[in-house]
Amino acid sequence: MWTDIKPKERRFIGFSEALEGKLVEEGSDFDINIGMLQNNYVQKLYKRFKHTTLIPDFYNIFYTIMINQEVWDGLTDFQKHGIEKAIHEGQMASVAYQSDTTFWAISRNQSMGVNFHFLSIEERNEWKNEFYPKMVKSIVENSEKQEETEEMIKKIEALIDDLKFNHEEQDKPQ
Helix, strand or coil: CCCCEEEECCCCCCCCHHHHCCCCCCCCCCCCCCCCHHHCCCHHHHCCCCCEECCCCCCCCCCCCCCHHHHHCCCCCCHHHHHHHHHHHHHHHHHHHHHHHHHHHHHHHHHCCCCEEEEEEHHHHHHHHHHHHHHHHEEEEECCCCCHHHHHHHHHHHHHHHHEEEEHHCCCCC
């Protein structure tokens, strides 16, 4: 499915360059745009990219909250509960905001003539297997501290695997 997509050169540009129209200006030789759907209208990508494939959960915003263990241990149960509740509410609000703005962006782009293809589970898995290792390699190679970046990616992947395992365990019938 993806074997026919062979851009001559893959180049990444920043949001400000895209906002200035670098992807859609006359003579642009960019063949691919991977980014946040919500930016497509602002960056006028609907002028050039008339067919878009949506990859569920490809682009997510993550927040990290770190609390020094000694400080955490010094909090009362009431304080810990308050922090955990605020974190949970923040996560739910972020998910709702992401979903809401995604639906708005789809509607806005469709009104400008963009056709959308929503990947099936099988297509998403094919896409992930094909491109995820390439994206990780690119991130590492473009990092100033390649070994540290690679190690951090491995830790994040292990954390995700652990979270998936714990989630699956919770869903098992007792």
